[in-house]
Amino acid sequence: MRRKEYACPNGCSLPPRRKQLREYSDGTYGFDFYDFTFCPCCGSLMPYSLKKLKGFFEVYxxxxxxxxxxxxxxxxxxxxxxxxxxxxxxxxxxxxxxxxxxxxxxxxxxxxxxxxxxxxxxxxxxxxxxxxxxxxxxxxxxxxxxxxxxxxxxxxxxxxxxxxxxxxxxxxxxxxxxxxxxxxxxDGHSITQNGRWIPEKMDYREIFQKMPKRIDRWKLIHLLKKRACRSKKNH
The missing domain is CATH 1.20.120 (Four Helix Bundle (Hemerythrin (Met), subunit A))
Structure with missing residues (x-):
């Protein structure tokens, strides 16, 4: 019985998940699971592959x-x-x-x-x-x-x-x-320009109003107070 993340999302019948002899990327060998990236029967992405792909797209x-x-x-x-x-x-x-x-x-x-x-x-x-x-x-x-x-x-x-x-x-x-x-x-993001953070004014009052959690509102107030103190010291 395969765990959900290693089973076909469409319910295709797959062989039991067992450790097999395999070669690793560094040239060494060992016994480990050899999992399908996508179902060999229907071609759908396996759940664990889909999770990795979503994470990659978020980073990219x-x-x-x-x-x-x-x-x-x-x-x-x-x-x-x-x-x-x-x-x-x-x-x-x-x-x-x-x-x-x-x-x-x-x-x-x-x-x-x-x-x-x-x-x-x-x-x-x-x-x-x-x-x-x-x-x-x-x-x-x-x-x-x-x-x-x-x-x-x-x-x-x-x-x-x-x-x-x-x-x-x-x-x-x-x-x-x-x-x-x-x-x-x-969009104008030329590769000839060095990547940099662009300073932008933010309306923290609006952000505060859109924070449903009290702890987050408290953290925001604390953060702004610390910034104000640093600004006074620098001047």
Whole structure:
């Protein structure tokens, strides 16, 4: 009898969970459980795999525009999840550029720009700029991401759209991660900029009112008092 986290969510009959001889990642051997990532009968993610995947997506900070694709992969609808990710990126490009193109052509027109070869100045700005295009590194990033998006649509997207291809969980996760990478860039999160915390004013009164637990309200008051004391000392 398998424990719930190691049993197929659809009730498929699986062999008993026993320790087997296996090779570890460091090249050593031993007897341990060899668990299925997904059910070998129906292809659904096993519960313990689903839990790990959810944790990974939380750490990775998948773009919010991919929430439908993520929910589909949680349901083990891998091919649909990948297709939804392609749609999300295409719709995002359309919305930000104002173009009514599709796929390869959309990426080409939305991110392309022209430079005056004599002066080095921008002659035609892109409809979507992922950075300020002030130097060679930023312009290379703009061109590089444009080419990557063109390939994203020309290759994987077209295969999924025009052919019924069996897509395992690994391929679908890769598509979603790549889509999230593009979407964050389209939001202006250039990889040429160093990551940093952006100071932001917060209305702590509103936060206090939305704290149902008394202990949390007490902790917030205590935190603000400590900050006020530090501020006085620094001045």
């Amino acid at each position: 900070n998948i773009h919010t525009a991919l929430s439908d694709a993520v929910q589909l992969i949680y349901k083990s609808e891998f091919e649909s999840a990948a297709r939804e990710a392609f749609i999300a990126v295409e719709n995002y490009l359309k919305k930000k550029s104002g173009l009514d193109s599709h796929g390869f052509d959309l990426a080409t027109r939305a991110l392309s720009f022209e430079i005056d070869k004599q002066t080095g100045e921008i002659k035609r700005s892109p409809l979507i700029a992922i950075n300020d295009l002030k130097n060679e590194s930023e312009r290379n990033e703009q061109d590089g991401i444009r080419y990557m998006l063109m390939g994203f649509f020309q290759g994987p997207r077209n295969l999924y759209q025009h052919n019924h291809i069996g897509s395992g969980v690994s391929n679908s996760i890769s598509v979603i991660i790549e889509a999230s990478f593009f979407l964050h860039l389209l």
